[in-house]
Amino acid sequence: MFDAVFVEGDLEVAVVPALLGACGLSVDPHTIINKRGIQNFWKDVPRLNKAAQHKRIFALADLEQEPCPSDAIASRLGGAPHPQFILRLSVRMTESWLLADAAAMAYYLGIARKLVPADPEALPNPKQTLVNLARRSRLRHIRDGIAPEPGTSRPVGVDYLPLLSDFARTRWDPDRASASSPSLARALGRLRQYAGA
Template identity: 40%
Template sequence: MVKPLEIALVVEDVLSLVLMEKVLAHTERGYSVLRPLVERGVGNIRKSVTKYVNASRALPHVVLTDLDQIRCAPLLREQWGVTDLPKSMLFRVAVRESEAWVLADRVGFAGFAGIPVNKVPAAPEILADPKQELVNLVRRSRNKRLAAELVPAQGSAVSIGPLYNERLSQFVRETWSMEAAMANSPSLARTVSRLQNFMK
């Protein structure tokens, strides 16, 4: 029987939360998320990072943020002042966004989006904007209902459709393959590896 490892989980958005729940379950280490914190953007995580470091001494914290337009994860860590962390805090960076992790299961995503698998990028972490790429792929989908749910209306000020988080979260929970995604996403594979050894 695996002893539960209670943690706080800090993420940018709902999709990142669902992805991390799946990642935590994959490690088979009995992770139990006592405090899920969806911070609604990278700026809010950065602003509160010192608070998480301090709070991790009472309850271990796992933090996931997107790399976005910063050159590399070590530079982001340096800019945020999180190069030297206590053992009780794990700080991970999705390259460049958590949508790259979603796209990394190419066969699964192609089936979900109703597009040929060869249209799904083989190396999603080198994309400048994985979220935009994902939306553009779904825009070309044969599934018009899915396109209406994930793609913003023409002329809309928002970058995603009305059910973007709900439908992608459902895909991740029900269909997305961790093993397939890890093969195409080095930052996901590293996150899984670190979580398998966190607090040991």
């Protein structure tokens, strides 16, 4: 069990319970601290690392366009995180981890399985990939919810977050997804190591 859980944004709030649950750990979603943006998240990371001397802390954010998770963490901490501070970065975005469960994602979106990319961590913009897949859905609520209305400047539809959060809570299988997502596989491995300690 962790004393505190911090995440970059809203989608991670939905993903973390499933991620921890796959490792025999639990968290009340209402206690997850949402930093509401990558800048706010990284600003707090040194403080969280220091607090880990007295508390067990888990944190999750997107790698975005940084080249390497280990380098991104080390550059902000000046070294490795405290052993009680488990900081994981999804490559490139949390959406990559969701897309990695290709069969479940295809079913949820109402598209053919072959349309879901086999290597989601190689995608330059997984969020855009999800929007484009939703446009091909046979399900109207998916098309209208995940993809933005034509002619608007919004990058995603009005129900993008609620629908993907629902997918994370009800359909996403982290173990199945980890076969196509090395960063997710590493996160699961580290969490299971922690759970067994």
